[in-house]
Amino acid sequence: MENVFALCNTPNKATVLTPTTFARTPAQVLLLGGSKSPAYLKTSLQALASVLPRVQRAELAGCDHLAPDNSGHPEQVVRELRPFFANGASPRP
8 A cells, every 4th residue: 555645634534645645746846945944844745746747846055944924934835825826826726
């Protein structure tokens, strides 16, 4: 059996997300992580980056997991999001 990346619970069922599930994702994906984020989050981003077909990855220097929060570093997040969406990535699937 494939490794399980995520288990998503919905009101009436659970969906298992495997690497194959993510490999079939047609959307452009931007993975953001902070240089001060816990190791398990960095490992998760690397695993996703290894299977997503249209992925960009950015590490935000000096940020932890709460970079987008107003008490974090939202300006660094915006610096990554603007060019991603300006270059044709759609915020909708």
